[in-house]
Amino acid sequence: MDRQLNNTDDSTVLKPGELVPDATPADSTTTPTDLPHLSIPSSVAPQQILELLEQALRVPAEQAVLQAQRTNQPVSVVATLRKGEEEVLITATPVADKASGASMQVSFVRRAFPRPPATWVAPAPGNAELLTINSQLRDEIADLESTATNLNTLLVSAGITTLFLDTNLRVSQFRPAISELFTPLPGDYSYRLSDIVQSFHDTKLIDDIHAVLQIGKAISREIQVASDQWYLRRVLPYAASDTSVEGVIVTFVDISELKHAEQELRRSEERFRTALDNSQVTVFQQDADLRYTWVYNQYAGSPQEGVIGLRDDVLFERPEDAARLIALKSKVLQTGQRVREEVAISFNGVVAFFDVLIDPLYDEQGKIVGITSAAADITNLKRIEEERLVLLQREQAARARAEEAVKLRDVFFSVASHELKTPLAILLGNVQLLQRLTTRSQSLAPHERSRLEIITTQALRLNQLISLLLDVSQIDRMQLKLKTEPLDVLKLVQQVMFAVRSETDQHQIVLDAPDAMFYVDGDEVRLEQVFYNLLRNAIKYSPEGGTIEVRLEQDGDTICIAVSDKGIGIPAADMPHIFHRFVRASNADQYNISGLGIGLYVVSEVIRLHGGTVSVTSREGMGTTFTVRLPVAV
Numbered sequence: 001m002d003r004q005l006n007n008t009d010d011s012t013v014l015k016p017g018e019l020v021p022d023a024t025p026a027d028s029t030t031t032p033t034d035l036p037h038l039s040i041p042s043s044v045a046p047q048q049i050l051e052l053l054e055q056a057l058r059v060p061a062e063q064a065v066l067q068a069q070r071t072n073q074p075v076s077v078v079a080t081l082r083k084g085e086e087e088v089l090i091t092a093t094p095v096a097d098k099a100s101g102a103s104m105q106v107s108f109v110r111r112a113f114p115r116p117p118a119t120w121v122a123p124a125p126g127n128a129e130l131l132t133i134n135s136q137l138r139d140e141i142a143d144l145e146s147t148a149t150n151l152n153t154l155l156v157s158a159g160i161t162t163l164f165l166d167t168n169l170r171v172s173q174f175r176p177a178i179s180e181l182f183t184p185l186p187g188d189y190s191y192r193l194s195d196i197v198q199s200f201h202d203t204k205l206i207d208d209i210h211a212v213l214q215i216g217k218a219i220s221r222e223i224q225v226a227s228d229q230w231y232l233r234r235v236l237p238y239a240a241s242d243t244s245v246e247g248v249i250v251t252f253v254d255i256s257e258l259k260h261a262e263q264e265l266r267r268s269e270e271r272f273r274t275a276l277d278n279s280q281v282t283v284f285q286q287d288a289d290l291r292y293t294w295v296y297n298q299y300a301g302s303p304q305e306g307v308i309g310l311r312d313d314v315l316f317e318r319p320e321d322a323a324r325l326i327a328l329k330s331k332v333l334q335t336g337q338r339v340r341e342e343v344a345i346s347f348n349g350v351v352a353f354f355d356v357l358i359d360p361l362y363d364e365q366g367k368i369v370g371i372t373s374a375a376a377d378i379t380n381l382k383r384i385e386e387e388r389l390v391l392l393q394r395e396q397a398a399r400a401r402a403e404e405a406v407k408l409r410d411v412f413f414s415v416a417s418h419e420l421k422t423p424l425a426i427l428l429g430n431v432q433l434l435q436r437l438t439t440r441s442q443s444l445a446p447h448e449r450s451r452l453e454i455i456t457t458q459a460l461r462l463n464q465l466i467s468l469l470l471d472v473s474q475i476d477r478m479q480l481k482l483k484t485e486p487l488d489v490l491k492l493v494q495q496v497m498f499a500v501r502s503e504t505d506q507h508q509i510v511l512d513a514p515d516a517m518f519y520v521d522g523d524e525v526r527l528e529q530v531f532y533n534l535l536r537n538a539i540k541y542s543p544e545g546g547t548i549e550v551r552l553e554q555d556g557d558t559i560c561i562a563v564s565d566k567g568i569g570i571p572a573a574d575m576p577h578i579f580h581r582f583v584r585a586s587n588a589d590q591y592n593i594s595g596l597g598i599g600l601y602v603v604s605e606v607i608r609l610h611g612g613t614v615s616v617t618s619r620e621g622m623g624t625t626f627t628v629r630l631p632v633a634v
Contacts, residue, residue, distance in 0.1 A: 160251050160252070160253050161181060161251065161252040161253075162249060162250070162251050162252075163182075163249070163250040163251075163252075164238065164247060164248075164249055164250075165193055165209065165247050165248050165249075165250065166246065166247040167213060167245070167246065167247055168192070169192050169193045169194065169206075169209060170192050170193075171192075171193065172247060181200060181225065181231075181252055193205075193206070193209070194206070200223060200224075200225040200226075200231075201223075201224075202221075202223045202233065204221060205233070205235075205250075208221065208235045209235055209248050209250070211235075212235045212236065212237050212248050213237070213245060213247075213248060216237045216239075216245055217237070218234055218235060218236040218237070219234070219235045220232060220233070220234045220235075221233050222255065222259075228256065228260070229254070229256045230254075230255050230256050230258075230259040231252045231253060231254055231255060231256075232252070232253040232255045233250065233251070233252055234250070234251045234253075235248050235249075235250050236248060236249045236250075236251070237249075280376060280377035281297060281374055281375065281376045281377070282295065282296070282297050282374070282375045282377075283295075283296045283297060283372075283373070283374050283375075284296070284372075284373055284375075285361060285370060285371065285372045285373070286329065286370050286371050286373075287369065287370040288333065288368070288369055288370055289311070290311050290312065290326060290329055290330070290333075290370075290371070291309050291310060291311055292307050292308050292309065292310055292311075293308065293370065294308075295307050295308070311326075312325045312326050312329075313326065316345060316346070317346055317347070317348075318345070318346045321343070321344070321345045321346060324343055325343065325345075325356075328341055328343075328356070328358055329358055329371050329373075332358045332359065332360050332371050333360065333368055333370075333371060336360045336368055337360075338357070338358065338359050338360075339356075339357075339358045340355070340356065340357045340358070341356055342354070342355055342356070342378070343356055352377060352379045353377070353378050353379045353381075353382045354375040354376060354377055354378060355375070355376045355378050356373060356374075356375045356376075357373060357374045357375075357376075358371050358372075358373045359371065359372050359373070360372075406476070410472075410473045410476055410477060424459065424462060424463055424466065425463070427459055428456070428459040428460065428463060431452065431455050431456050431459055432456060434452065435449075435452050435453070435456055438452065465596070468596070468598050468599065468602060469598070471529075471602045472581065472598050472601065472602065475601075475602065475605045480605070480606075480609065482522075482523040482526060482609055482610070483523050483525075484521045484522055484523055484610075485521070485522070485523075485524070486519050486520070486521060486633050487519065487520055487521075487522045487524055487527065487633075488517050488518060488519055489518040489519070489520055489522075489527070489552065489559055489561065489630070490513055490516070490517065490518045490552055492524065492527060492528060492531065493511070493513075493531055493550060493552065493561065494511065495528070496528055496531040496532050496535060497509050497511060497535065497550060499532070500532065500535045500536065500539070503536075503539065504539050504545075506544075506545030506546075507538075507539055507542060507545050507546060507547070507548050508546075508547045508548070509535065509547075509548045509550065510547060510548070510549050510550070511549075511550050511551075511552075512549060512550065512551040512552070513550075513551065513552035513553070514552075514553070516554075518552055518554060518559045518632075519632065519633040520559055520610070520630045520631065520632065520633050521610075521631075521633045521634070522610055522630065523606075523610070526606045526609075526610075527606070527610070529602070529606065530603050530606050530607060530628065531561070531563075533599045533600070533602070533603050534563040534603065534626050534628075535548065535550075535563060536599075537599060537600070537626075538563055538564075538565035538567065538624075539565075540593055540595070541565065541567040541568055541585070541588070541591075541593060541624065542565045542566060542567030542568070542623075543567070543568070543591050543593070544567075546565065546566040546567070547566065548563070548564070548565050549562075549563075549564045550562070550563055550564075551564070554632065555629075557631060557632050558612075558629045558630065558631060558632065559629070559630050559631075559632055560627060560628070560629050561627070561628045561630070562625055562626070562627045562628075563625065563626050564623065564624070564625040565623050565624055565625075566622070566623040567623055567624065568585075568587055568588075568591055568620070568621060569587075569618045569619050569620040569621050569622050569623055569624055570585045570587075570616070570618040570620065570624055571585060571586055571587055571620050572620070573586070574586055575616065575618065578600060578616060579600050579601060579603075579604040579614070579616075580601060581597070581598060581601045582596065582597040582598060582601075583597045583600075583601075584597040587620065603626075607628055607630070610630055610631075611630075611631050612628060612629050612630040612631060613628075613629045614626060614627065614628050614629070615627050615629075
C-alpha cells in the first residue's frame, strides 16, 4: 500500500513541527471497522509516526476499499493523534489501485488541546461517537488537571503542607513542602508513616490518625516544631464515597506569626493587668442604659458583689454622686466625645476622689452601644495637694513676716547707723584732736598715749562697721549709687596697701604689677573700700602672719586684681555661699576671728555694679586668693 501526502482543498499537509488551520474533511464517511488503539510515545520522530500509523490502518483500509468497490462510494478511515500541545485529526481515504491493490490519501487537520498527555493515542477509526466521547473526556481531564493545578497553587501560597496516607498508614501522596517536617520521601510512596523520621515532636499524631479512621471526623492540634515555629496540624478523613474511608489527609499550616502575635498580646495583657493590679485604677464598661457590663480592679471601698447589671443611682450612697456620674456618661453617649473630670464619691461615709476618663464604646457598625471608662483613685494625691497647699500658705505667711522683718531690720540699720554715726564722728574727731595735741606737747605718759591709740583704733573700727551696715541697707533697697570716673587702679591699690601696712607688723604685703597704668571707670571711694576689705580679710585670716601678695595684670579688655594669702583657707562646703550676706567661713571661730560676714557681700555687690566679677579659690589650711575683674575704661 502506497503512502501519499497530498494537499487538497479540505486538508493541509502537516510538516514536522508545523501547525495547520482547523478543517473538517468534506463528504467523508467512516467505516465501522474497529482499529486497535495505538499509543505512540511523544519522543517518536514524525517519520516513524507515519510508518506506525500506516501499519495500524492497513487492514481497515483494505476493508474500506472493498466496501467502496461494492458501494461505488469513497469510504474514509478517521483517527486522532495527540502530541505536545496539539491534536491532529487524520483522515485516510483508501483508493483502488490496479498495481498495488490500494493506496491512501492522508490529510492532517490541527485541533486545539490545552494540556495534552505524554503519549499519542490513536482511537479506533470509523466511530464518530467514540471520537465525541474522547473529546469530552479530554476536556474533563483538562478541567481536572487545571483544578489540581489551582489547588496545588492554593496549598503552596497558603502555606499548607499536605500528606496523604492510606488505611495502613502508607504514604500515597504528598506535597513537596512536606520535606520541611519529614525526611525527604522516596519516589515510590510505599513507606509507612512510622518509617519516616519526623523533624518535630508530635506524640499524638499516630493516635489521632487511628481515631480519625475510626470515627471519620477531623482532629486538630497545635504543635511546636522549634522554639519559634508553630504549626496547626489537622488530620481529616479521606473517603471515595460517603461510607468508605480510604485513608487520611494530614495538613500542616504554619501559624508561627499568629502564635508570636498571641504571645506578644498575652505578654502585653499580663503587663497591663500587672500595672492595673499595682495601681489604684478601676476599669469598667457600661451599656447604653448605663448598666455595668464589666468591672476590673474594683475600688476597695466600693461594693464588691452585685455590680454587674446595676446603675450608678443604685450603687452609690449619695444621690448627688450618682447624678454627677450619670450626667458625664450620658454626655459621652450623646456626643461621642471623650470626657475627663475629677469627681468625689462617698463610700461608707468616707469621701474618695477619682480622676475619671470616659470614652464611647462602638459596635462593628460604628454605633455607640455604651461607654468604657477608667477611674484613677487620687484621694491620696488630693490629700497631699491639700497639705502642700496648707504648707505653701504657711510658707508664704512666714516669708511675708520675714520680708517685713527684713524691712524693719533695714530701717533699724539705717536709722541706727545714722544715729550712731553722728556722735561717733564727733567722738572720733575729738580723740584724734586730743591725740595730735598730746603728741605735740608730750604731756602724756607712754602708757596713756597707748590707751589713747586704742580708743582711736576701736572708734575707727566701729565707724567702719556702721558704714558697712549702711552699705548693706542701701544695697538691699537698691539705693547704692556709684560716682564713676577714670581711675588708675594701680595707684589706688598702692594707696590702700600703704594704709594697711601700718595696721600689721606680722605680714609682708608685696605688689606684683608691671610699670603701667590700669584705667577703669569706677567709683574711687567704693573701689578703695573693696581693696581695703580684701587686704584686711587677708590679714585677719592669716593669724600667724606671712606674705600677702597683690597682683595686677591686663587680660584683653579686663583688668585683674588678685589678693592672695597663706592663711587658714576656706572649707569647700562654704565656698558656694561665701559672698552671701552674714556668711563667714565655718573655721573662723576656732581661730577666734570675729566679724559680721557682710564685708565680702558688699565687695561682690560693688564689683557687680561696676560691671565686673569677683571669684575665690581656696584650700583649707593652704590659703585663699580673691580675684577681681574689672572692664578696661573706654
